[in-house]
Amino acid sequence: MDSFGRRVPPTVKPTNYVAGLGRGAVGFTTRSDIGPAREAANTAPGGGLQGMQGPGAMPPPPPMPGMQGLGPGQHGPERTDYGQAPEGYVAGMGRGMGDKAIEQGETNPIKEKLARETADLNERNFDQFSGYGGSIFGDSTPYENDDAEADRVYEAVDERMDSRRKRAREAKLVETMKRFREERPKISDQFADLKRELKDVTREEWEGIPDIGDHSLRLKQKKRPDRLTPMTDSVLSSMAAGLDNTGHTGALDARQQKTGGFETPMSGARTPMGGWKTPMLGGGTTSVAGTSSSLTSGLAAARGTVLGLKLDKMSDSVAGQTVVDPQGYLTDLNSIKVNTASEVGDIKKARLLLKSVTTTNPKHAPGWIAAARVEEIAGKAIAARKLIQLGCEACPDAEDVWLEAARLQSSDANGRSVLQRAVTRLPTSTKLWLRAAELEPDANRKKAVLRRALELIPSSVKLWRVAVELEDVEDARILLGRAVECVPHSVDMWLALARLETYENARRVLNQAREAIPTEPAIWLTAAKLEEAHGHGADLVDRIVSKAVRSLASYQVVIDREAWLKEAESAEQAQAPLTCAAVVRHTIGLGVEVEDRKRTWLDDADACLARSSIATARAVYAHALSIYPNKKEIWKRACSLEKKFGSPQQLQETLKKAVECCPQAEVLWLMAAKEQWLAGDVDGARETLGDAFEANPDSEPVWLAAVKLEWENDERERARALLARARSTAPSARVWLKAALLERECEDFDAELQLLDEAITSYPSFHKFYLMAAQACESENKGSDKRLGDMKAARDFYQRGLKKCPKCAALWIGAAALEEKAFGATRARSVLELARSRNKGTPSLWLAAMRLERRHGHQKLAENLQAKALQECESSGELWADCISTAPRPARKGKSLEALKRCDNDARVIVAVANLFVSERKHNKARKWFARATALEPDLGDAWAHAYFFEVKDGTDQTRQDLVDRCVAAEPAHGELWTSVAKDPKNARLDVAQKLRLCAEKLKRAEDEEALA
Template sequence: MSRQGIRPQPLPPGVKVDFNALKAPAGYVAGMGRGAAGFTTRSDIGPSMPAPDVQQDKKDDAGGDETKFDAFLGNDAGVLGATGVYDEEDREADNVWDNIEDRMEERRKERREAKLKEELEKFRAENPKIQEQFADLKRKLADVPVDQWEAIPDIGDYTVKKQKLDKFTPVPDSLLAGAAARDATATAIDARGAGGLETPMGGATTDLTAIGAGRNTVVQLKLDKISDSVSGQTVVDPKGYLTDLKSVTLKSDAEISDIKKARLLLKSVISTNPRHAPGWIAAARLEEVAGKLQQARELMMKGCEMCPNNEDVWLEAARLQTPENAKALLARGVAALPDSVKLWMQAARLEQSDEAKKRVLLRALERIPQSVRLWKAVVEISEEDDARVLLSRAVECCPQHVELWMALARLETYENARKVLNKARQAVPTSAEVWITASKLEEANGQPAMPDKIVPRGIKSLAANGVVIDREWWLKEAESSEKSQPPMAATCRAIVKEVVGHGVEEEDRKRTWMADAEECMRRGSIETARAIYAHALSVFPGKKSIWRRAAQLEKAHGSPESLDALLRKAVQYCPQAEVLWLMAAKEKWLSGDVAGARSILEEAFVRNPDSEEIWLAAFKVEFESAELDRARLILAKAREHPPASTARVWMKSAMVEREAGDAAAERGLLQEGIRRFPYFWKLHIMLGQLEERLGNTDAARLAYAAGIKRCLDAVPLWVAAARLEEGAGNIAKARALLEQARLKNPKNPQLWLAAVRTEMRAQNTKAAEALMAKALQDCPDSGVLWAETINMAPRPQRKSRSVDALKKCNDDPHVVAAVASLFWHERKVDKARSWFNRAVTLNPDVGDTWAAWWRFEGQHGGAELQEAVLKRCLAAEPRYGERWQRVAKDPALAHQKPEAVLKRVAADLDKPL
């Protein structure tokens, strides 16, 4: 459909019209509506038919014929506009065409934008920004240490600007003469005016130079007058002069205006209410700020006259005066206000010597004997004998002030101090300090039993006088008694004994007391914590947890004798507590008393005949003492005693035979133990290790296979079997065993780690990296795998691997130790030390970390830091770690002390696992 064509009228259905046979309309010219110029021939019009005037038709169409106006096309509708009809169907057709054009434009827009984006990306790839070119280098700047940043030298001045050349152009003499005449200074004033007329004074002139010289002469005469004619030195104090100059402050117009406003305001205040002391003080301070000290003094003198009964006015006036004038002023003040302690104290401060101050204070005490402040001040500047006399008078004048009684008791002898405290107790029956001081006095004079009598009596007396017993306050006093010089342990224990249970519910006593003891230990109050544990044990003697905490306290802060006595009491009250017997025996053994340890264990046998732990402890004492026969005998009895005949007993029996070198007996014990305890995997692995040591590879393979068949979840058995095959050269079989183990034990990081290390030992780095990637997918939170990933990575990639590891498991000790080793190799000593400390804090049982830290301090920290690490390691008693267990369980290194094991592990850190 044409957008401007004439739509024919609809025809009945079935009727067809031959448009080519129709006659063209009159005056029709093909293409005329699109701008074509029509033409006619003679055959068109015939001999007597004139040709139509096309230009005239156009003018008519473009004219003002209202019948040819169209609502859509307007008047300019072309030749077909006059006869065509534009209806709703035409509008709908136009809308369809517009939508099609919009859709095509949108498609072309998407293609155009995509092509533009592609060209832009191509351009940016070919011409990258400077910021993008240096992005990798900027990331590396974060790793530059501070010392390297500070070592960057200054670039200096390397400007390449052209230096301007100084060009000299001669100046004309006329210009120089004119400038000199313009800048000349007149040295005389002509008597004639500017108009040349004579002045009434006559023709005299004034010489300015002579006037200046005269002034200089006058100033010089004044300076000579105040100078010392004998020594030739000036009597003007240069330092004071400079100080006065510094005191001169330049004020702006705004400040001056504010001062004037404030002065007017305060003048109104003191005028309307002259008895208002703060107004006089404010006015004087305003003048002081304005630099008018004399006016400030005058104002305060008037204030003293108007407000003689206000001590603040006298104090402010004395502050503004010189010391001598201030003394006189304060004398007037104390005469007007004889009961003002502040005025007397200020008068005493103005005195230079202690004797003069003492005289003033004594005069004040004559007037105000009940002032504690005055008594304290005069006692502080008095000798001991005078202070004793003064305090005797002070407690008479101020009997309710406990501090004066305490000070007098400290100055008196033992007998007199007791009398003083008795008087203080009668004068102030509600004071707890008097009773605590009395208890300390008795303890300090060799009466350790008296605090147990004084403190209970004191608490009872205070309660009778209506004093509320504050448990927290009394416990703090107990800690204060412990930390005093000398320490008052008896008083501390007596206080704790009396108040620790005060106000505590019966069901909360144990929990509350344990929390109190832990808090005291955290604050370093060991004796207070010990007293709390002692009281708790007196109430709960059968609680082994309290005995254990008390024993740990004695082990950390007490003596071996006190620890032994405590454990002796503990096993008497808790004879069935195996852990207490074992602690007592271990402490005896660690102190070198093997006989004492044996006797304790013998007594433990009587109390606990069926205890496996006690049997094994007795075996350990003999085994570590190299008494193999006695150890063998103990284990033989244990094997014959059914309740104590456990798998561990059989395992220890095999260890004794291994130590003795009897392979046949060891094999027999292991085989019998496996028959009795087929699911105890340690017996299987010990049998396989025995066969490996003897060179029986097939027998070891069978032992491991039997153990794996019964103990599918025993990861060490799978790893040992794989290592056996690897040692025999069967790498493929070792891989198969570890893969089968992972199928039986999914998501086990130790099996993945063993597989990775197998490939690393076989020099298959690519396979190891692939396995590690799968392992991290299977166990994303495994610290041992992330630590191995850091160690496997090339040096440039270790830092990024460390960041990934810390994101996954930030508090894993293996990852933290790996990061510490990374800092160690990068020579970042402080960071490495901090991370090693964090690793051993997270898990102090890992011996490998202690060994690495000890070796690190040996290289970078010195002997003292290395010794400190050794002490912490021995106190932690580590037991785990792949290298630590490999060294500690080596039969050739049996019975080695932890210190020797630590040093051996540190020496083996460079060897592969």
Template sequence: MFSTTKDFIGKPAPANYVAGLGRGATGFTTRSDIGPAREPQEPTEAQKAAAIKKAEEDDDDERFQDPDNEVGLFSGAPYEEDDEEADKVWEMIDAKMDERRKARREAREKEELEKYRSERPKISQQFADIKRTLSTVNEDAWNAIPEAGNLTGKAKRKQPKMDRFTPVPDSVLAASKEKNQLANTIDATDQSLGGIATPSLDSGMMTDFKQIGEARDKVLGLKLDQLSDSVSGKTNIDPKGYLTDLNSVVLKSDAEIGDLKKARLLLNSVITTNPKHAPGWIAAARLEEVAGKIGTARTIIAKGCDECPKNEDIWLEAARLNTKDNAKIILANAVRHIPHSVKIWLKAVDLETEPNAQKRVLRRALEFIPNSLKLWRAAVNMEDNPADAKVLLSRAVELVPLSVELWLALARLESYANAKKVLNNARKSIPTSHEIWIAAARLEEQQGNEKMVETIIQRAVSVLSESGTVMDRDQWLVEAESCEKTGAIGTCQIIIRATIGLGIEDEDRKKTWMDDAESCIAHGSIECARAIYAHALKVFPEKKSIWRRAAYLEKGHGTKESLEELLQRAVKYCPQAEVLWLMGAKERWLFGDVEGARAIIHQAFTANPNSEQIWLAAVKLESENDEPERAQTLLKNAREKSGTERVWMKSAVFERQLRNFETALSLLDEALAKYPTFDKLWMIKSQIEDMDLNNQAKARETLNKGVKACPKSVTLWILLARLEEKSGMLVKSRSTLEKARYTNPKTAELWVEAIRIENRANNVNAARNLAAKALQECPTSSLLWSEIIYMEPRAQRKSKSVDALKKCEQDPLIVTAVARLFWTERKIDKARDWFQKAAKIDSDQGDVYAWWYRFELQHGSEEQQKFVVEKCIAAEPHHGERWQAVAKNIYNFGKKTDEILKLVAGSLEGQ
């Protein structure tokens, strides 16, 4: 109740303050304040001589120190030049001895320190990942953190303090004793007549405890009677769930009770000063409801209904607070005061349980409010018989002629002829409604009148624009998508043809239409996208990009016939578009029609006689169908007619696949004489010499010539470094990569290869030093960050991954690395989500699918594994460090995408 800390504690004393002076305390003097009792005497001569001798002996205060320390036996001797020279000589000797093993000692100490820190990381490192999560704490969560308490003297405060007891005066005890006594005599001066009126015969001295007990039993019986049901005679208390119900009882604290009292006072003041204010009565009733006094709440809201009978909200609140039967009576009283309130009538309908009773209430409501759309809608929805609903709608459109919804509902229930009449009347009543025009077009489409549909839509566009109704192309697109979802495909396509060009400049048409088609595909409106492409191809028939987009749409969502028909039209308008010819040939080949694919390629040769892509496509077709002789003949003709560097490279690769290594080398020598700067020729030649012929010396010579001819080819430098490492010349491999980095600065691939070489040689410190230098030169390389993340200790990988995400946002390699981190932490759902995110970012990255498939092999079901394989087959990835290494291996020639995926997943290590 009272604070134990005085307010003057810790404050400076006022001026001239003397402690105890106010209560009469006086100071006293001791002998120490006065001094010794005797007078001081002069020392004798003997005492003076002894003091001088003692002072001479105490000239060295540090003579008791350790003689092996800085001060020696001869520290008091004079310090001359030869002593200084000798000290310098010894210092030089000590320095030389320290330098002998300084590098080894520092390396050992550094290694021990790193080992100690890895085994026992600092507190800041252990909680680094937890600290980062503080960035996600919002303001409400931060404010909810409790304040730090004052823990000073906590144990001392818990101990009970010594109480002070003061003796109670005798007068207080005597007064208390007299207060508890009973007086049997009456003073004559108590009344003016000298007597007293006795109210009953009992003297009051005897208390009847039996009557008190009976009264208590009566009160308890009344409470139990209140809990019972007077109609059914069954109690409302569930004996089995009684204890469970007790758990739902909300116990209010003192603060909440105090708040309720304050709110009750404020609201009482509101309804007293302004009794016609309905929100005040509602708030007061809800306050009592929250306080658990439902009876008081009903009383208050009843008074509010009396004070504010024209307010519909207060009647609705009264109905909510009461039982269903009482609510019906309340709403019946409400409609007498407010007969035009739609809310009250709809609430009355909800309270009825029988459909016939609900219909009666709605029809009674429509007598008072015949132009209410909500009441008509509710009444129509209540009708199960279409004939009755038609009668209601016929009356409804007469009373609410501006409701498009009612007109369209009536038209749907009528026959074709009557529906046309209804829609014509609706168009006259609401000339600015586009929904009515679209409904008329859909009606004609259902009857198969396609020409009439186009006429109606074109007329709708012109009439609406003349009437001033603003309908831009985006709104028409939304209506077209809505028609597609309801099955009106013809109306959808005609709307797009009639409105797709509204409000667009000629130079913006192609880009805008392509964006619209992509948006429709994203919304699942394939027919709308097909109609947009069809219209765009009519306007731009020679744009091969539009043909290609339309072909991809048909490939993904159309049929074989529709795709073939589209590609045939495409090559007629764009015969020089090689990609369209190749798409047609590939689709024929995928469906097993090899002769048809050959025929398409033959037609493509006629249109593009020296096309490199078509030559190579013809070779691939023959090689995939086990026709090596025909493929060799095609390649020979391609070298003679086209003779590009890719044709020479494919020729050498094909001969290598057939194990004709000498033929492949001769082709490569001939190709290098023509194209010495094409680095892939050098790579293939070195691989044949190293892997197939096992001639490392020849491969080294080839790669050295290659890096001289193509110094900017990073892959050639890496292959040369790997060859040197494979030969056991690690120093030469390092120097090769240093030359490569000097020639190609800021190239992350070279840094990553150098780091991997050091890791393979177990030079962890050198690898970390290289990683630090690499990050300074290539701070945004995802390949480098993904390598560095897994070089860190497990506790620091998460923080490193956060840094990588900041530097390389939306990169598939970094997202895959984060997914692998969740995998190692057994957060399966998060890992799967991040793998899916990586595949969405770049579907051409094969390594993402390989890691994802490996993850599903360990933690997923057969359906999930099949899902990853299907995604990979649909994407047909071509990039990825691990993916290309497996896919371009000659031993994997001819294997399908799913087989390559499983091989790559099997070659991965770790998680």
């Protein structure tokens, strides 16, 4: 039927008709049509597979169009004679069915196994994303023409890329390999030239090469020696008695065996030893029953006796000298060095190596010396001497081998015999002759040896020097005369001869030496020292040194200024100051630029002082002052040098020259006047200050120095007159202050207040005037002025001062003290709070507030103030020192560490730490810290006071005196404790040492009060 349901009549099919071809339904072949590639399974009759017969068996499929004649039955017979398929055969591979077979799991298992075995499964070949690296297509993909073409293209690209910069790359590679082979050459390369020379070696030379032997260090099983252990005394005694381990006789003697054991060895009462005689070698007796006593004690006693005999025999030699000390025998044994196993092994290795050295190269002298020393270290002196003797025979021209052989000999006589053979072989060896002379027992034989040596080696300076040292003065002069003829180039010989000659002969010798060696400066300097030693003046010495410098320059001898300074210092050490000064004068300016001369010369003087070369430094300053006479800095240093190391006359002369050259330098005038005053020359000091007035009429320091001079000498009226003239001629705040202080010391308080009123009017911003006026009103001094002893007047002065000087902490502290004295702590606290608000970061105000609270028992409030103060002024040594001293004892060490971190260079903190060490009884540390504090800030009087108080308690008279001397030299002027003592009018006339003792007494009272509290 057609698509419309009509019945179509059957017709005959045309030729080559294929159903569905017209509408595009072309048939295709599948796997089910042609079956598997392997041998087909046996089919049962009826077309079904074997094992599937029966009604349910499927019939064979009909053939496809165009496939007639391929099937069984009507399609033709089926072929089954193809045989077994070859191994590795894949169906469809030949017609491009390989990939489809892979998809269907029909790959070759053999190739899969081979691929698994050859696959690179290293972790370096694994990627987390793509897995193990390798060929994408595997080994089963055929290599075709397009693959070959692609490989050729890639190879061409690679060759092109390699050709770029190929020459430079190859050159770099060659250079790298060359450098590598130079740094790490192969052994074959090192000996290549030597191997080429082997072709010239004859057969006799080959046969003459010694056999090196088997010196390898491979591990070998060494034959162990038999161990022989001595038997104990008990075993020996048992064997001697014929006993077994139980103490009974285990064997019959001959008579017992002869009679069968029934006859006893004793015939009646007779013992085998002829009675009851004890055996001589036994340690006991044998009883009738056969038992034996122990022979241990006998053997031990015998050994002790033998040892005693040996010690007695060794205790004294023929000469009567003790060889073995019985008391120190064990100590001597402990002193014997026993080599360890490792040292023994090292010695054996060294012995083998050095044996190889001496065998392969017997002419190498150091090898023989090293081998002998190895044996010496190993304690085999005889073997060492034998080895070095072989070395002397193998290397007879090596002086070191002969010297080593002489050293290894057991006695000096043997050493002399060795050296006799050595000098016979090497008659021109200086070392051998010197060693031979050393081994001679007396001086005459030494001289004989040295003279024989000088006959053979007249040009040896060492031999001449040693020979001269052995002679007396006359013979040495004769010998040196011959020495300078044989060795005219030796400067030491010429100088030694000049020292031994008289003055005239010495001058002649030095002239000859200068002609022989014109380039040696030591000869010229020796001539200058010679002239100075014989009393000739500085002019002749100066001419000699000047001529020396010119002569050496003409011979182009270059000697720098540092070397000349060393020569000057040598002249100073030789007690020749004129020569020293002449050398400095003519050589100090060599190689120094004009603009750098002053700085360089001052540095040279400092360096000379550091080396304790005082005369050289003095000469440097003198030359510098001759070039720069108006430089007061150089004059100050020169005066300081004379004050410290010179005499008073030299100091006065230097100061006189200084004020003449620098009349405007006030400090030089003051130094001159002070030195004259200290020397007791008051009139001279007045005269010097008078000259200073003429040169500096308006100089405040000069006026004040004149006032102090009269003041210290109790000339108060003259001092008052000088101050009056100074106030009119050179008025200043310090002049008014000194005038007020003078009136206070004279106890004229009315005049003091009057002067202070005038001074405040003239200098309203000088805070010390207000302090002195307030203190005068606050005290109980009597006078006609009503303000004396009036608190209101004192408060008025403080208020006026705070208006003019609001930043002055001393005024605030004084005002607070006045309020505390008059009205109590409340008013004083208010004043200090106001002061801290207007003066931020002022440690003294915080310290005054804390002490105020402590005085009134407010310890907690004081601690709070201390914490705030350390926050605001964290680097204040004054506050940290107070914190350490007031902290509880367990917390002081921690506070000290923190304070040293904050301000480790503050003298107050260092003093507090030193006091902490004092409290812990660590006196050595405390003394070091006190010394550090005084060196760090010598102007701080409190540090000196605490150090002196410590020395008073725990020091000696010497340490106390040293501290006082250093304090006097430092002249301290600051410090809370120090100023409280020094500013007291009662102590105005005291010196530094007396003030120091008063400070120590004040510290003692404070310590006692604290102990009572």
